[in-house]
Amino acid sequence: MLAENLKEQTLANHQQLEKKLVGQIKGLTSKEDYIKLLQLFYGYFGGLEERINLFIDQNIIPDHANRRKTESIAADITELGGTPADKAINNDLPEINNAQQALGALYVIEGSTLGGSIISKMISGRLGLQNGLSFFNSYGDNTHQMWAVFKNILNGQPAESQPVVVDAANSTFLKFENWIEQHN
Ligand code: HEM
Structure with missing residues (x-):
């Protein structure tokens, strides 16, 4: 099954990113x-989302409109008194030229909702923040349900599309690591 293969074959890149x-x-x-x-996530996920939206619509993801969007990061940044940074372009991003590659990139974005609640708790615990956490709180109590629908x-x-989706997911992880390195 594609969802399981993705998990297995991107595990090393997930662990590396998580550690960082x-x-x-x-x-x-x-x-x-x-x-x-937040600006790091806004820049990279924002650029990705623009590419993904060229190939993904509600025919492929019926609840696409209800899924988390980069705008929620912009809202958190603004609420905290910052300004959203520039979005990633061109070689900052993985190659997304068709729906399969877009699904691979979306796997990384949607999967990040699972770690999001852990990240949110770590941040609110460290900084004592009560607001500006909507992006990392993602779908709240619905997170696992939304993930199950996406995996289906x-x-x-x-x-036959599996290798293309897996390659795109790995490349999405790696390019995010590059992006973080360049902006830190
Ligand atoms: C502090 C950082 C992070 C932590 C602690 C973390 C933790 C986790 C955990 C615990 C899961 C599994 C949840 C479950 O199966 O119920 C998960 C899944 C996942 N995370 Fe992360 N994560 C982090 C950052 C990220 C980021 C930044 C991304 C993407 C850019 C990401 C992408 C994914 C993906 C794609 C999955 C799904 C794996 C699967 O196919 O089941 N994670 N993460």
Whole structure:
């Protein structure tokens, strides 16, 4: 099944990214540091989302309109008194030229909702923040349900598209690591 293959074949990249982010979150000491973290996500996810939206619509993801959007990061940044940064373009981003590659990138974005609640707790615990956490809180109590629906859509994709989706997901993880390195 595609969802399981994605999990297995992107595990190493997820762990690497998670390690980097946990280190960064543990180093947060102020609201300004947190705004910088949100700007990192806004820039990369924002650029990705623009590419993804060229190929994904409600025919492929029926509840696409209800899924988390980069605008929620902009709202958190603004609420905390910051301004959203520039979005990633061109080579900052993985290649997304068709619906399969877009699904691979979306796997990374949607999957990040699962770690999001952990991140949100780490940040509110460290900084004592009560607001500006909507992005990392993602779908709240519905997070696992939304993830189950997304995985079903992945598993409905034709078998021959699997390598393309997996490659795009790995490349989405790696480009995010590059993006973080360049902006820290
Ligand atoms: C501090 C950072 C992070 C932590 C602690 C974390 C933790 C987790 C955990 C615990 C899960 C599994 C949840 C479950 O199966 O119920 C998960 C899944 C996932 N996370 Fe993260 N995560 C982090 C950051 C990220 C980021 C930044 C991304 C993407 C940019 C990401 C992408 C994913 C994906 C795609 C999955 C789904 C794996 C699957 O196919 O089941 N994570 N994460």
